[in-house]
Structure formats: C-alpha cells, structure tokens
Amino acid sequence: MALGDIFCWKMVDFRDRLHRNMFMEDIKIHKRFRADRQCVIYEGGCLDLLRQIPDKSIQLVVTSPPYNIGKEYEKKVRLQRYLENQRKVIEECVRVLANEGSLCWQTGNYVDNGAVVPLDSVLYPFFVEHGLLLRNRVIWHFEHGLHCSKRFSGRHETIMWYTRATKNYVFNLDPVRVPQKYPGKKHFKGPKAGQYSCNPLGKNPGDVWDIPNVKSNHVEKTAHPCQFPVELIERLVLSMTNENDWVLDPYAGAGTSIIAAIRHGRRGVGAEIEHEYIQIARERIGKSINGTLKVRPMHKPKYDPKAAGNKLTKSPWKTEDAQEYLFTG
Numbered sequence: 001m002a003l004g005d006i007f008c009w010k011m012v013d014f015r016d017r018l019h020r021n022m023f024m025e026d027i028k029i030h031k032r033f034r035a036d037r038q039c040v041i042y043e044g045g046c047l048d049l050l051r052q053i054p055d056k057s058i059q060l061v062v063t064s065p066p067y068n069i070g071k072e073y074e075k076k077v078r079l080q081r082y083l084e085n086q087r088k089v090i091e092e093c094v095r096v097l098a099n100e101g102s103l104c105w106q107t108g109n110y111v112d113n114g115a116v117v118p119l120d121s122v123l124y125p126f127f128v129e130h131g132l133l134l135r136n137r138v139i140w141h142f143e144h145g146l147h148c149s150k151r152f153s154g155r156h157e158t159i160m161w162y163t164r165a166t167k168n169y170v171f172n173l174d175p176v177r178v179p180q181k182y183p184g185k186k187h188f189k190g191p192k193a194g195q196y197s198c199n200p201l202g203k204n205p206g207d208v209w210d211i212p213n214v215k216s217n218h219v220e221k222t223a224h225p226c227q228f229p230v231e232l233i234e235r236l237v238l239s240m241t242n243e244n245d246w247v248l249d250p251y252a253g254a255g256t257s258i259i260a261a262i263r264h265g266r267r268g269v270g271a272e273i274e275h276e277y278i279q280i281a282r283e284r285i286g287k288s289i290n291g292t293l294k295v296r297p298m299h300k301p302k303y304d305p306k307a308a309g310n311k312l313t314k315s316p317w318k319t320e321d322a323q324e325y326l327f328t329g
C-alpha cells in the first residue's frame with residue numbers, strides 16, 4: 001500500500017474515533033422506537049417493532065433473517081410458510097424505507113433433503129413487486145464453515161441491495177474505498193500521460209467481499225451462532241447512510257447492525273425475539289458506547305497462516321501424498 005493511501009485510511013479511522021469519543025457516551029439504549037432516539041433494541045417480534053415505525057423514516061434496512069434451516073433460534077417450517085412470513089416482514093420494511101434509502105437482505109441457502117434453495121432468488125420477487133430495484137448482488141466470501149461430503153462446502157452468502165426506483169438514492173463511495181492494487185500506475189498516453197491514474201482515496205471495493213465470518217477465533221464471537229462481522233455492516237452503513245440517519249435490523253441477533261450504526265454517528269434500531277440474544281446485544285451495544293467493545297477493524301488484512309509462519313501449515317504427510325503438493329505447490 002502506498003504511503004498516501006495509508007495516510008488517507010488513518011485519517012478516516014482518526015475521524016471515526018474522534019466522532020465516537022465526542023458523541024457516543026451520551027447514547028442510551030431504549031426499548032421502544034421513537035424518532036428522536038438514537039439506539040433502540042426491542043425484545044419481541046419484528047412485525048411488532050415495525051408497527052412502531054412511521055412510513056419512510058428508515059434510511060437503511062439491513063438484516064439477515066432466519067434461513068429456516070433449524071438453527072437453535074428457529075423452528076423449521078414448510079418453505080411456503082416461511083416465504084409467506086418473509087413476505088409480510090419485507091412489505092413492512094419497504095413501508096418504513098426512506099425515499100432515498102436502501103434495503104439490504106443478506107441470505108444463504110435453505111437446504112431441503114439435500115436440495116439447495118438459494119433464498120436470495122426466491123425472495124427477489126417480493127422486493128420487485130414493491131417497485132424496488134436491485135442495485136447489487138454482493139457475494140460475501142468467507143473461509144470457515146461446515147465441510148460437506150456430498151457437494152462443495154458453502155463459502156459464500158449474498159447481500160441483495162435494493163433501493164426505490166429513484167436516481168437519488170444515497171451512495172457514498174469514498175468512505176468505503178479500498179487500497180488500489182497498483183497505486184503507482186500512471187496514464188501512459190493521451191493528455192494525462194505521466195499522471196497517476198488511480199483515485200488516491202482508493203478503489204471501489206467491488207461486489208465480491210472477502211471478510212472473515214465470526215467463528216470461534218474471531219474477536220467479536222459471542223454465544224450467538226451466526227453474527228454479522230461488524231466490518232461487513234460498517235461498509236453498508238458508511239456507503240448508504242449519512243450521519244443521524246436511522247439503520248434498522250428487524251432480526252437483530254447480537255445487535256451487530258445497531259453497533260455498526262452508532263459507531264458512525266447513525267441511529268440504530270432492531271428487534272430480537274430471544275431474550276438471551278437481547279442480553280448479548282445490550283451488553284455489546286453498552287461496550288460499544290463506552291469504547292470497550294472489541295471489533296475487527298474494517299481495513300485489517302486477512303490472517304494468512306503461511307505468511308505468519310503457523311506451524312500447522314506444514315504437511316505431516318509424505319511427499320508422495322497428494323496433500324503435500326497442495327501445501328508446497
């Protein structure tokens with residue numbers, strides 16, 4: 001990374017930290033929504049929370065709903081019933097979405113008897129029937145998960161980003177730019193020949209995001225089985241909202257979306273039905289407010305065990321075994 005890039009990133013981090021120190025200590029965690037509040041975590045069903053929220057008042061709805069795969073917080077039901085429920089929640093989320101707002105629905109697959117149903121595809125019509133437009137289908141790639149034996153192991157999920165049919169939706173690219181691959185590259189011909197060709201603030205992060213998921217060694221891990229990493233939601237919050245805007249997560253889990261919102265001077269509201277997760281969310285939000293929550297920083301490079309000299313990357317197998325080739329080849 002070029003020195004100029006490092007300077008820019010440090011400035012962004014410094015600005016964010018300054019903002020946190022100046023404004024966050026006054027934040028209170030409320031139990032019911034009111035437009036003049038900053039942080040709300042509602043214990044109960046998301047439809048009950050949504051009924052408290054006025055039309056077009058939320059700038060960013062971002063969530064990961066249950067996938068109906070029998071996780072400890074959900075009862076697996078027939079796909080049709082699951083979809084009917086999602087349809088109702090989506091309809092309410094569209095109602096509260098601001099004119100220039102964004103709605104990001106993050107999903108994986110529902111698996112029925114070995115057959116994979118990509119939830120983003122089956123839910124797509126529910127957004128389009130309300131006039132929303134799909135702006136990106138972001139692939140979130142991660143390394144850790146179940147090892148399958150009858151198909152390739154799942155190592156990605158998607159974020160479907162919708163807006164209303166307007167050209168004026170909020171999209172701030174600069175706060176989420178990432179380092180250029182070749183920052184020293186110059187125009188080699190034309191009127192700009194010899195000048196640097198890259199944007200000094202970095203490049204567009206693209207629509208494939210390689211961000212570690214929250215598994216056992218992750219600094220953000222709690223007892224919740226499938227938390228968002230804070231940095232994943234920070235990228236959405238910074239690019240799709242402005243300060244003081246509302247961010248809503250109807251399935252708040254361990255409160256990650258609310259944390260990502262208030263860390264950047266936005267307002268955060270979420271609903272969660274499980275009391276245990278409400279307690280985790282409240283504790284994490286409290287720590288975020290007083291500055292003690294451990295979070296994986298947005299621009300931290302991914303851990304590379306080989307580069308770090310981790311001994312476990314040395315194969316115990318003999319040279320003629322296939323695995324040896326994988327490790328040395």
Ligand SMILES: C[S@@+](CC[C@H](N)C(=O)[O-])C[C@H]1O[C@@H](n2cnc3c(N)ncnc32)[C@H](O)[C@@H]1O
Binds near residue numbers: 253273
């Ligand atoms: C996939 S998890 C979301 C985790 C969250 N993204 C985080 O970072 O922790 C889905 C959550 O929705 C909760 N949930 C399920 N049905 C709900 C409902 N009707 N209203 C509110 N929360 C619900 C579950 O208890 C679970 O914590």
